[in-house]
Amino acid sequence: MTESVLRARGLTRRYGRGSGMVRAVDEVDLSVPAGESLAIMGPSGCGKSTLLHLLGGLQRPTAGRVWLAGRRLDTMSERSLARLRRDSVGFVFQSFHLMDELTAVENVELAALLAGRSPRQARRRAGYLLDRVGLADRADHLPSALSGGQRQRVAVARALSNEPLVVLADEPTGNLDSAATLEILRLFEDLRTEGQTLVVVTHDSRIAAIADRMITMRDGAFADDSRLAVTAPVHGGWR
Amino acid sequence: MAGRLLLVCRLLVRDLRRRPIETILLVVAISAATGTLTLGLALNDVADRPYERTRAATAGPDVVARPHTTGQRALAALAPLTTSAGVTGHSGPYPVAFLVMTAHGRTVHTVVEGRDTAPARVDRPVVTEGTWVRPGGVVVERAFADALGVRAGDEVGVDGRRLRVLGTAVTTARPTYPYAGWIDPDSALVERGGLVWVHRADIATLAGARPLSYTLNLELADPDAGAAFVDSATTLHAGELSTWQGIAEQDGRLVADAREALLVGSWLLAALSIAGVTGVVAGRVVGRRRRVGLLKAVGAGPAMVAVVHLAEYLVIGLAAAGIGLAAGLLAAPALIRPSAGLLGVVDTRPPALSTVVAAVSLAVVIATAATLVPVVRAAFASTIHALADAATPPRRRRWRVRLSRRLPVTLLIGIRVNARRPRRARLVTVNTLITTTVLVAVLMNHAQDEPFDLGYTDLVDPRAERTDQALLVLTVVLGVLALLNAVVTTWTAVLDARRPLAVARTLGATPAQAGLGLGVAQLLPAIPGVAAGIPVGLGLYTIVGPGELRYPPDSWLLATALGVLLVGAALTAVPAMVAARRPVADALGSTPA
Ligand SMILES: Nc1ncnc2c1ncn2[C@@H]1O[C@H](COP(=O)(O)OP(=O)(O)OP(=O)(O)O)[C@@H](O)[C@H]1O
Numbered sequence: 001m002t003e004s005v006l007r008a009r010g011l012t013r014r015y016g017r018g019s020g021m022v023r024a025v026d027e028v029d030l031s032v033p034a035g036e037s038l039a040i041m042g043p044s045g046c047g048k049s050t051l052l053h054l055l056g057g058l059q060r061p062t063a064g065r066v067w068l069a070g071r072r073l074d075t076m077s078e079r080s081l082a083r084l085r086r087d088s089v090g091f092v093f094q095s096f097h098l099m100d101e102l103t104a105v106e107n108v109e110l111a112a113l114l115a116g117r118s119p120r121q122a123r124r125r126a127g128y129l130l131d132r133v134g135l136a137d138r139a140d141h142l143p144s145a146l147s148g149g150q151r152q153r154v155a156v157a158r159a160l161s162n163e164p165l166v167v168l169a170d171e172p173t174g175n176l177d178s179a180a181t182l183e184i185l186r187l188f189e190d191l192r193t194e195g196q197t198l199v200v201v202t203h204d205s206r207i208a209a210i211a212d213r214m215i216t217m218r219d220g221a222f223a224d225d226s227r228l229a230v231t232a233p234v235h236g237g238w239r
Numbered sequence: 240m241a242g243r244l245l246l247v248c249r250l251l252v253r254d255l256r257r258r259p260i261e262t263i264l265l266v267v268a269i270s271a272a273t274g275t276l277t278l279g280l281a282l283n284d285v286a287d288r289p290y291e292r293t294r295a296a297t298a299g300p301d302v303v304a305r306p307h308t309t310g311q312r313a314l315a316a317l318a319p320l321t322t323s324a325g326v327t328g329h330s331g332p333y334p335v336a337f338l339v340m341t342a343h344g345r346t347v348h349t350v351v352e353g354r355d356t357a358p359a360r361v362d363r364p365v366v367t368e369g370t371w372v373r374p375g376g377v378v379v380e381r382a383f384a385d386a387l388g389v390r391a392g393d394e395v396g397v398d399g400r401r402l403r404v405l406g407t408a409v410t411t412a413r414p415t416y417p418y419a420g421w422i423d424p425d426s427a428l429v430e431r432g433g434l435v436w437v438h439r440a441d442i443a444t445l446a447g448a449r450p451l452s453y454t455l456n457l458e459l460a461d462p463d464a465g466a467a468f469v470d471s472a473t474t475l476h477a478g479e480l481s482t483w484q485g486i487a488e489q490d491g492r493l494v495a496d497a498r499e500a501l502l503v504g505s506w507l508l509a510a511l512s513i514a515g516v517t518g519v520v521a522g523r524v525v526g527r528r529r530r531v532g533l534l535k536a537v538g539a540g541p542a543m544v545a546v547v548h549l550a551e552y553l554v555i556g557l558a559a560a561g562i563g564l565a566a567g568l569l570a571a572p573a574l575i576r577p578s579a580g581l582l583g584v585v586d587t588r589p590p591a592l593s594t595v596v597a598a599v600s601l602a603v604v605i606a607t608a609a610t611l612v613p614v615v616r617a618a619f620a621s622t623i624h625a626l627a628d629a630a631t632p633p634r635r636r637r638w639r640v641r642l643s644r645r646l647p648v649t650l651l652i653g654i655r656v657n658a659r660r661p662r663r664a665r666l667v668t669v670n671t672l673i674t675t676t677v678l679v680a681v682l683m684n685h686a687q688d689e690p691f692d693l694g695y696t697d698l699v700d701p702r703a704e705r706t707d708q709a710l711l712v713l714t715v716v717l718g719v720l721a722l723l724n725a726v727v728t729t730w731t732a733v734l735d736a737r738r739p740l741a742v743a744r745t746l747g748a749t750p751a752q753a754g755l756g757l758g759v760a761q762l763l764p765a766i767p768g769v770a771a772g773i774p775v776g777l778g779l780y781t782i783v784g785p786g787e788l789r790y791p792p793d794s795w796l797l798a799t800a801l802g803v804l805l806v807g808a809a810l811t812a813v814p815a816m817v818a819a820r821r822p823v824a825d826a827l828g829s830t831p832a
């Protein structure tokens with residue numbers, strides 16, 4: 001088996017204290033090998049987002065350990081975490097989180113510029129990625145001039161900007177209608193085929209269906225962990 | 240590196256362009272404070288330069304001697320000075336009489352100096368209008384002529400004798416009007432007055448039975464050694480010796496009060512400006528939180544987040560410093576109205592480096608002081624929390640909420656609105672406190688205004704005139720800033736309270752109650768500000784003002800207090816009423832929960 005890109009041992013995140021305490025993530029063990037696409041499902045409030053944030057170094061665990069490419073995240077300084085996020089992790093959020101005042105291409109090159117690439121390199125890479133997500137002709141549009149699906153594709157392009165080790169997506173289609181969902185679905189499927197390590201939190205079984213593996217969470221812990229043998233049924237249907 | 244710089248600049252430019260009104264508000268607030276400081280500092284500089292220019296043009300003396308005695312004894316006392324070590328030249332002794340002059344129906348103290356028609360080696364007054372002295376005529380010092388409104392060709396009376404005004408001239412051998420040094424022959428006290436020159440042959444007639452005084456102008460080998468010379472010459476008992484630096488300083492006294500008022504005022508304005516900037520910045524923080532979260536999610540470290548935010552305020556601060564400097568330097572010559580007693584236009588270019596440094600530092604301090612806390616907080620905030628778009632959840636002050644349950648609806652709404660955002664309420668307090676302080680200090684200054692005794696007539700005191708001008712500038716700038724702050728705090732209060740007010744209205748409060756409630760919310764924290772502003776203003780004036788103080792009537796103070804509150808309430812009323820009249824559903828829908 002290949003080396004794990006992401007690994008967690010006894011990962012725990014609690015909110016509050018005493019009787020009001022919530023175990024958002026409760027002693028989770030996880031390992032995601034390179035190139036695997038993993039879908040996490042479960043009822044609302046079971047701790048999916050929290051888990052994703054812990055895995056991406058956006059939040060610190062109350063207990064337990066996380067490794068990304070063999071490096072401990074839970075003990076890292078804020079600065080190192082920031083560097084790690086821009087070099088090794090790509091985030092995609094439910095509500096896109098694009099910068100309203102930057103155009104599509106500027107949003108995509110944001111991460112590359114932060115990582116210290118030269119403006120020209122960053123622009124070239126952003127152009128390539130926008131082309132990849134099918135938005136080359138919208139490069140100079142502001143997010144407000146894009147549809148929801150288009151915004152999310154810009155966000156995916158941004159997440160890929162620095163060739164991350166892992167892409168973490170939190171309900172990427174949660175705010176989209178079914179046509180836009182299909183666009184994102186196709187994009188994720190391409191990523192999977194290319195061997196991009198992917199962790200997707202979703203309520204949408206179509207998204208889950210394209211994954212190599214699916215985890216179901218309940219009350220902060222894993223209730224089910226299954227490897228899906230079949231390729232997504234949607235694949236080829238609209239390709 | 241280039242990439243990050245590009246990013247910082249890009250975000251900066253987009254942000255400034257996206258919020259032009261806030262940017263303008265910030266620039267106005269900061270440049271008001273720096274402009275006033277510049278004005279205060281520049282006045283100092285402005286006051287010195289014309290003196291030096293005039294001194295060069297008139298071959299001004301390095302030391303001037305005036306014996307305490309009169310007649311032959313005075314001449315005898317002055318004689319050894321001309322041969323003292325270090326003296327390279329002199330003019331005089333010239334006879335001097337302390338008389339009164341009548342011009343345009345006004346009678347004023349006048350120092351009359353007898354001069355020759357030929358120019359002297361030391362102190363050659365430069366004629367600015369008409370001609371120099373000849374028998375039967377009088378030349379009036381220019382600032383004095385300016386105050387009296389006399390010109391060449393007019394007729395004046397000196398101790399009852401009619402003389403034609405030959406011209407006006409400037410000198411640096413005596414301070415300009417009203418500090419010419421008129422000595423009361425009976426009491427020997429120095430009083431305020433002006434200077435005129437007559438022909439040496441005329442002075443005995445003008446003085447009549449009064450004994451003549453004398454004045455001697457000295458030139459030293461080293462013009463800067465005046466103080467040492469004065470020290471060494473005390474043994475000669477030649478009377479009072481003044482160095483040119485001393486005379487320049489007396490000339491500068493004309494603007495000393497104005498300068499002090501502006502300097503103290505600029506600190507108050509700086510505080511007001513910080514309050515205003517804090518208000519604007521606080522209003523933007525909500526929008527900023529999301530951006531911080533976003534930057535962090537894509538991998539910006541705390542330093543980068545801080546730089547992105549500070550850069551903007553720094554640029555605004557620097558722009559405001561430039562504007563404030565320019566405005567202050569432009570206003571300075573107008574305020575000093577190149578003392579008519581000195582030559583030349585007032586030139587503040589190039590500004591003193593220290594003035595530039597002070598103004599820029601003040602602007603940067605204001606910009607960063609107001610933004611540092613939110614920026615640092617943002618840099619270390621939890622990414623997730625920031626991304627959730629949530630503003631700091633309003634704080635609930637339990638006692639206030641409980642207290643307000645027993646109160647009328649309007650008051651209840653007002654107290655609850657403030658309980659949600661205590662920091663904004665504090666800004667309102669600071670704003671009214673400073674406004675009241677300055678107004679009370681201005682009232683105090685007004686109460687000190689005494690008739691300016693120039694012998695027999697009241698003339699405008701040029702020193703008080705300049706102080707009044709400075710205070711006027713200060714009051715206007717303050718008024719603009721205070722209004723601006725009031726509008727900003729009200730408007731953010733209105734935006735912030737839209738939802739709770741809408742909820743209150745779904746529960747049955749009328750639009751009028753909701754609107755008034757908002758008004759009350761702004762008024763309540765203003766009351767302690769006004770109440771504290773009165774003693775603070777009085778105290779401040781006591782510290783920096785002159786020794787003996789007169790206090791303005793209580794009714795004025797009360798009127799000021801009520802005026803500040805009323806203006807505040809009126810400013811609040813409009814946006815509050817507009818907000819309160821919007822349909823409830825709109826308000827409920829327009830802000831995220
Ligand atoms: N900042 C917080 N303070 C307290 N409790 C929190 C906080 N954030 C999350 N929780 C709690 O932790 C639990 C897990 O939250 P999380 O957002 O991870 O759920 P989720 O599975 O992503 O839900 P959804 O599908 O609705 O997005 C929830 O019970 C939530 O109430």
Ligand SMILES: [Mg+2]
Binds near residue numbers: 048049050170
């Ligand atoms: Mg979630």
